[in-house]
Amino acid sequence: MLSRVANHIYWMERYLERAENTARLIQVNTHLLLDLPRHITLGWEPIIDMLSFRDAFYEHYDVADEKSVIKFMVTDTANPGSIINCLAAARENARIVREIIPAEAWEQINNLHLTAKADGQSVLTRRHRFACLHKIIIGNQTITGLLGGTMLRGEGYAFLRLGRHLERTDMTSRIIDVRSASLLPDLSPEQSAFENIQWMGVLKSLTAYQMYRQEMRIRINRTDVLKFLLQYTQFPRSLSHCLQQMGKCLLELPKSDHIKEQVKVLSENLQQLDTYELTQDNLHETIDEVQVGLVNIHQAINEAYF
Amino acid sequence: MAIRWGNYRVGEFYDELIRVANKPRPAAQEICKYLRNLSDQELVEYTTAADTAIHVMGITFTVYSEEEGSIDRAWPFDIIPRIIEKKEWLQIQKGLKQRVKALNMFIEDLYNEQRILEDGIVPRDLIEASTNFLPECMGVRPKHGVWAHICGTDLVRDHHGTPYVLEDNLRVPSGVSYMLENRHVMKRVFPDMFEKYNILPVDDYPSELYDMLSQLSPRDIEQPEVVVLTPGIYNSAYFEHAYLAQQMGAELVVGSDLVVDDDDIVYMRTVDGLSRVDVIYRRIDDAFIDPEVFRADSMLGVPGLMRAWKAGNVSLANAPGAGVADDKVVYAYVPEIIRYYLNEEPLLPNVPTYKCVNKEERDYVIENIDKMVVKPANESGGYGMLIGPHSTKAEREKFVRLIRRDPRNYVAQPMLLLSTAPTLIGTKAEPRHLDLRPFILSGTDTTVTMGGLTRVAMKKGSTVVNSSQGGGSKDTWIVDMEED
Numbered sequence: 181m182l183s184r185v186a187n188h189i190y191w192m193e194r195y196l197e198r199a200e201n202t203a204r205l206i207q208v209n210t211h212l213l214l215d216l217p218r219h220i221t222l223g224w225e226p227i228i229d230m231l232s233f234r235d236a237f238y239e240h241y242d243v244a245d246e247k248s249v250i251k252f253m254v255t256d257t258a259n260p261g262s263i264i265n266c267l268a269a270a271r272e273n274a275r276i277v278r279e280i281i282p283a284e285a286w287e288q289i290n291n292l293h294l295t296a297k298a299d300g301q302s303v304l305t306r307r308h309r310f311a312c313l314h315k316i317i318i319g320n321q322t323i324t325g326l327l328g329g330t331m332l333r334g335e336g337y338a339f340l341r342l343g344r345h346l347e348r349t350d351m352t353s354r355i356i357d358v359r360s361a362s363l364l365p366d367l368s369p370e371q372s373a374f375e376n377i378q379w380m381g382v383l384k385s386l387t388a389y390q391m392y393r394q395e396m397r398i399r400i401n402r403t404d405v406l407k408f409l410l411q412y413t414q415f416p417r418s419l420s421h422c423l424q425q426m427g428k429c430l431l432e433l434p435k436s437d438h439i440k441e442q443v444k445v446l447s448e449n450l451q452q453l454d455t456y457e458l459t460q461d462n463l464h465e466t467i468d469e470v471q472v473g474l475v476n477i478h479q480a481i482n483e484a485y486f
Numbered sequence: 487m488a489i490r491w492g493n494y495r496v497g498e499f500y501d502e503l504i505r506v507a508n509k510p511r512p513a514a515q516e517i518c519k520y521l522r523n524l525s526d527q528e529l530v531e532y533t534t535a536a537d538t539a540i541h542v543m544g545i546t547f548t549v550y551s552e553e554e555g556s557i558d559r560a561w562p563f564d565i566i567p568r569i570i571e572k573k574e575w576l577q578i579q580k581g582l583k584q585r586v587k588a589l590n591m592f593i594e595d596l597y598n599e600q601r602i603l604e605d606g607i608v609p610r611d612l613i614e615a616s617t618n619f620l621p622e623c624m625g626v627r628p629k630h631g632v633w634a635h636i637c638g639t640d641l642v643r644d645h646h647g648t649p650y651v652l653e654d655n656l657r658v659p660s661g662v663s664y665m666l667e668n669r670h671v672m673k674r675v676f677p678d679m680f681e682k683y684n685i686l687p688v689d690d691y692p693s694e695l696y697d698m699l700s701q702l703s704p705r706d707i708e709q710p711e712v713v714v715l716t717p718g719i720y721n722s723a724y725f726e727h728a729y730l731a732q733q734m735g736a737e738l739v740v741g742s743d744l745v746v747d748d749d750d751i752v753y754m755r756t757v758d759g760l761s762r763v764d765v766i767y768r769r770i771d772d773a774f775i776d777p778e779v780f781r782a783d784s785m786l787g788v789p790g791l792m793r794a795w796k797a798g799n800v801s802l803a804n805a806p807g808a809g810v811a812d813d814k815v816v817y818a819y820v821p822e823i824i825r826y827y828l829n830e831e832p833l834l835p836n837v838p839t840y841k842c843v844n845k846e847e848r849d850y851v852i853e854n855i856d857k858m859v860v861k862p863a864n865e866s867g868g869y870g871m872l873i874g875p876h877s878t879k880a881e882r883e884k885f886v887r888l889i890r891r892d893p894r895n896y897v898a899q900p901m902l903l904l905s906t907a908p909t910l911i912g913t914k915a916e917p918r919h920l921d922l923r924p925f926i927l928s929g930t931d932t933t934v935t936m937g938g939l940t941r942v943a944m945k946k947g948s949t950v951v952n953s954s955q956g957g958g959s960k961d962t963w964i965v966d967m968e969e970d
Contacts, residue, residue: 181756181757182737182739182743182754182755182756182757183743183755183756183757184740184742184743184755186757275719276719278728279728279731279732279738335757339757433757434757434758435758435759484757485757
């Protein structure tokens with residue numbers, strides 16, 4: 181397979197996954213906001229930090245309020261990481277490899293971009309936000325299904341899944357991080373009752389709530405939710421599952437020994453964590469380490485194949 | 487009933503299907519009868535079915551637009567086929583093979599011994615002044631002596647029905663994918679007609695092309711690596727590049743996918759590392775293929791490609807420099823070229839052509855410019871032409887100035903009364919002008935497509951058939967009327 185083609189497939193899928201997960205990230209925060217008592221003001225600024233867009237944001241906006249942050253993250257074409265730009269980039273990559281991916285998948289990617297362009301503005305009102313973001317999430321799930329159901333299993337599909345799982349690991353870790361960072365900086369003991377509700381919000385935004393209940397059969401609590409999302413390989417959006425999948429993709433690709441090793445180390449480090457010990461600071465640090473690990477894996481992929 | 491052949495006006499032109507009103511030519515009788523029996527509603531349904539098929543198959547050409555970068559548009563397709571009898575086609579095929587054979591010998595000669603220039607058949611300064619003559623190609627001898635492996639020759643008929651060669655395209659002729667797709671569309675729309683007629687198939691073109699390309703491999707191996715080199719997704723013919731690559735099972739590459747090492751070998755960058763390439767079907771113009779040799783600002787080409795080609799480590803189809811023979815001035819010499827190399831009379835006539843470089847012919851052209859079609863030597867796609875009878879006084883004066891300033895660059899032909907064929911306009915059949923582009927493949931032997939791409943000027947009275955200027959296309963049926 182041509183390096184250029186592999187590169188486009190890999191990025192097409194990364195951008196799609198990023199768009200979906202950005203939608204999920206905003207869903208978590210919106211949910212949290214609705215569940216919290218009125219006197220706790222929920223910050224939107226951490227979302228910007230979490231995705232490392234602080235500088236880009238303040239270049240265009242003065243205050244990180246709800247409206248500005250959502251606009252910046254969803255419809256603003258000045259933000260390279262906005263959902264609309266991710267979908268445009270996914271579409272451009274898909275267009276170049278149009279002859280390699282199944283025709284229906286190309287059509288769906290094109291449609292998803294057009295839909296987001298047409299109705300993206302509705303995300304700014306809370307009443308329409310859920311539906312708008314939901315459309316993006318379902319749109320990418322449809323594309324994933326089409327690709328899974330019709331694409332030839334070869335190197336191309338391996339690069340596709342590699343991109344998807346690398347991006348998903350990164351974004352899921354950021355979504356978890358929403359809870360560890362400074363969204364709720366000074367939670368007093370009497371407010372901690374809300375904490376479990378908030379973890380439920382995180383699960384729901386990852387479509388993980390039902391699966392969590394089925395599998396863990398215990399009340400929502402921080403330790404177990406973290407265990408589920410970080411270490412549980414049976415759940416397809418957990419970090420461990422994604423890393424495991426990356427390992428499998430790499431088995432199908434040439435010259436992958438040292439990359440597989442890096443994935444393995446990261447995966448083992450995650451498994452060795454005792455989630456009970458993960459206080460907010462520790463968790464944030466752990467997630468930072470995961471993200472550094474992912475950057476290194478991406479670099480290794482880049483050097484080996486593209 | 488919508489189509490009434492009694493109302494069809496043939497006029498002063500030769501019509502491909504209809505002799506005179508209500509009298510179809512023998513090969514067109516069945517289809518005319520069939521079309522006559524369709525209601526308006528059915529005609530609309532058939533057209534819609536064809537449009538849908540085209541949309542679904544993703545047959546597109548690109549029209550550049552500022553806002554979106556580029557837009558894919560379906561190319562107008564007319565559901566009424568153009569029909570040619572096999573008996574006549576076999577004669578045309580012979581003429582095409584003869585012509586392409588002579589042209590390849592001519593190119594080989596120009597870049598090597600230059601006998602034809604020594605013998606004064608073609609003026610030396612004409613060739614040396616041509617921008618399509620590439621001194622970089624001197625001394626190269628491509629495999630089988632073939633330079634123009636894929637040739638698209640445009641044919642027209644005059645008002646007597648005589649076929650003429652209008653021009654040869656020896657660089658990167660396009661349109662063959664439309665020929666193939668048009669047939670697929672017609673099979674979906676008119677399956678009954680394929681039972682009534684013995685229509686000769688065109689489907690094997692991609693395999694013929696692949697076979698011809700693999701014969702060019704410099705390495706004697708079972709499966710040489712054949713790639714299609716495209717300028718990329720913004721090129722107007724990208725659809726065709728991708729389509730042919732897909733149909734041949736060849737890799738579709740852009741310039742940056744290829745690299746030429748110090749060993750003068752071409753490799754492509756794959757996820758497994760560098761992998762050797764044997765044959766490149768390049769769809770990039772000469773000027774852009776190698777920034778080391780030609781335009782240094784080319785982002786489309788591959789630095790070192792010419793080195794590798796001259797060293798014989800890779801084959802390029804078509805070979806660089808082949809365009810020297812499809813120059814519109816050289817065209818005027820093709821009959822003499824055929825006589826010179828093959829010692830045969832040309833089987834297919836040229837349109838009479840005046841070379842403005844000769845004073846007498848130039849004066850005649852300027853005197854009669856309102857009756858002439860004036861063409862610059864190096865433009866394609868119908869750009870930069872003057873159609874005398876349809877021009878304004880200012881346009882004619884401009885061309886007289888252009889001819890005087892640079893006579894070598896212009897040729898002129900008398901305005902031909904191009905043939906027409908019934909074309910569906912709304913739900914009525916009206917005559918529209920058309921041409922035909924067959925494709926000729928030359929490797930160890932020469933093959934010609936069964937028919938080719940019929941391009942039709944959708945605008946009433948217009949003779950400009952190019953897709954970039956409002957042309958459409960029709961399926962071309964070569965039918966065997968003798969075998970029953």
